[in-house]
Amino acid sequence: MVTNKQIADILSKTADLMEIKGENPFKVRAYRNAARILENSAKDFSKLVKEGFDLTKLPGIGHDLSEYIKEIVNTGKFHKLEELQKEIPKGVVELLSIEGLGPKRVKQLYETFGIKNMDDLKKYAYSGELDKLPGFGPKLIEKILKGVKQLKKAGIRFLWAEVEDTANELKDYLLEFEGVETVDIAGSFRRKKESVGDLDILVIAKDYPKVSEYFIKFHKVKEVYSKGLTRSTVFLDNDLQVDLRAVAKESYGAALHYFTGSKSHNIEIRKLAIQKGLKINEYGVYKGNERIASLTEEDVYKSVGLEYVEPELRENRGEIEAAMSNSLPKLIKADDIRGVMENVITKEEVDKAVLNAKKNQFEYLILNVDKDCFLEINEYIANKNRDIKIIRCLTVRVDENGEIEAKEDLLEKADFVCAIMKEAELNSDMQTKRYIKALQNPYVKVLLRPSLREVLKKEGVDLDWDEVFECANKHHKAMEINSNPKYLDLSDVLIKKAIDKNVKLLLNSYHNSFKYGLNQARRGWCEKEDLLNTFSYERIKKFFNF
Known part of the structure; x- marks a missing residue:
């Protein structure tokens, strides 16, 4: 029986290849949304298909996607993905993981130089050949080279329990610095997901550049990847990536909500905001140019008509509907x-x-x-x-x-x-x-x-x-x-x-x-x-x- 994750992986790979090929961005987004729905759903899609359930009754699944899911369940394959794989080399998809390389630039690299993988990209970046392409200036090439290096460590995931002590030690370390008011570890760590890919740390501080200098001197830092005015990234001695972000006090609640995620939960919250004529991002909730909520997460949820949702529930598995009807579970303690x-x-x-x-x-x-x-x-x-x-x-x-x-x-x-x-x-x-x-x-x-x-x-x-x-x-x-x-x-x-x-x-x-x-x-x-x-x-x- 094909699992939800296997169906989601096939749809995600298809979306990646469609994006490189330059297909309709709305169709690409539909594939990605469907993949997220499948991965986070408690429903067994293979069983639903076998029982003849109408998948179009589920949110985010239209007629075409319903037929594609049926095909994957019944055959274990997807014709669209197979066709795209014949057209686009496997390594080309990986290039999308590099910061600064979108589908258009990846397509440009492939068609101009025949770059099919990371090794090809690295060779051309060092040779100076990329300089000849329009839009590929020194800053972008430097970013590409950093990205190739970073990607070697990407994809590594750690058990939540493996990073718990380090995360808490880092938090205590930062709080010891004079002028640091607040430190929170957001992302999948805060949602207590069983495994994490990196740590996202938010900080309110009087002098962020000094905090950043202090941060990169943490005794487990092996490599400083970047150090900017509002964000610094390091790799620890176990290759765990840690991002430190400066956040203004007045927008802290909005930032904590945004960087806690999950991505699919945040997308649904943004949809609710749009329905109410609002805009929501990491800086706050806006009605026109006026910021109407940002200080706390409770304010953010209240602005879109929801009660507060505990971080562990933020996976787009029905928590938003439950929050709408005031029926969220009272979680065990x-x-x-x-x-x-x-x-x-x-x-x-x-x-x-x-x-x-x-x-x-x-x-x-x-x-x-x-x-x-x-x-x-x-x-x-x-x-x-x-x-x-x-x-x-x-x-x-x-x-x-x-x-x-x-x-x-x-x-x-x-x-x-x-x-x-x-x-x-x-x-x-x-x-x-x-x-x-x-x-x-x-x-x-x-x-x-x-x-x-x-x-x-x-x-x-x-x-x-x-x-x-x-x-x-x-x-x-x-x-x-x-x-x-x-x-x-x-x-x-x-x-x-x-x-x-x-x-x-x-x-x-x-x-x-x-x-x-x-x-x-x-x-x-x-x-x-x-x-x-x-x-x-x-x-x-x-x-x-x-």
Whole structure:
């Protein structure tokens, strides 16, 4: 089954090639908008196509695009993209990533010198040949050479957790400088997206040039890419790009909103502004020449008739419609958590988990133990007099046929059982049936790492999540949100889909911390009642029936 991301990638590549070829810019924009819709949608477009759903009922999808999506779903290919790829060499598309090179200039380079890739571009830039082209002055050529160098590092993404300490250290470092009033890290980091490509830092300061000089001396800076009057860019020792931007105090709210994104969220906000006869940018909201909102993000949203939208929700997945109707979710908070789940395999890990739970004044602790060490850990728990309620969870594996790999007498000893699916090379239908069979097992109460995804490395299993979540709801089963930043499974998109199907979620800690899982839960629109960890001990007992 073709995934939303795969369809979106095909449409994005098509838009890139159409732009180079000089096709109708409105058509190019339509392709890009459709790609964004698909990538951010919780709906399974392959399933919608198979069910005969009219895609034109969805915003941003016209008749032609609807037919193109059907073609991609049914064949895995797109004739338009294949035709363009025959006409335009693959490397030419990459040239669009260079600042200062738009489609017209890329086409000019290709037709004049036959430049087909970055290496060709670099060679001609250094040779002086580009100087002969109209509009290619020294400043642009310098920008091109910098861009080629920068692009070698582009495309690198980091786990949110990998950059968290550096981001906070940078923020503290900047706040120490005299005259700096405010520092915020915007972009995907502020939205707590599971991975980030760079850091966008906004600063209010009395003397930005001095702050910029101080910024580039941060001990992890490896290379200064640019240093200007309002923006400076550096690369750190791990190749993470960091942009520092000076912002005026009076337009700070507008800038924070603009640079937090996401791009698709901001586009929809701008559309609302236009409908109201307003203009919106990083400097403020304008009615004619008069700035009517800019100081806070709340002011910006209010100016277009919306209540404030939390950064984690700003992905154009229905949050704008919810804000219009005052039905945004009241997102889960750390203070709502009454009990945690922790994976343990040794007695030492049990003691550490208990100590952490007591320190955080949790009402109960769920100890998740693999079947190979369950009996030993169970005995250790029984012989300890603890002043916190312990819930014993047994983890078992599910084979490719959907069968539980554990004997019944062991299953009976646990308060409840969690199951994790073994990797299996199956088609979507067989995979779906396997999951449903596991969920129908009366012992299984929670599915761990449901999609078997790995952030930035593996998308996860291909199956019909609507069917799986409907089965989970029907049989009173829960899905895990794994807090390991390497997995974060379920994904934010699937968390929202599970919630829409009334499936309960269980947050599992990672090294006694649920922070990253909580981030993911908030991005998935998770409210207090959606998460079992907010239940009292008595409600948990009732849910798991022990």
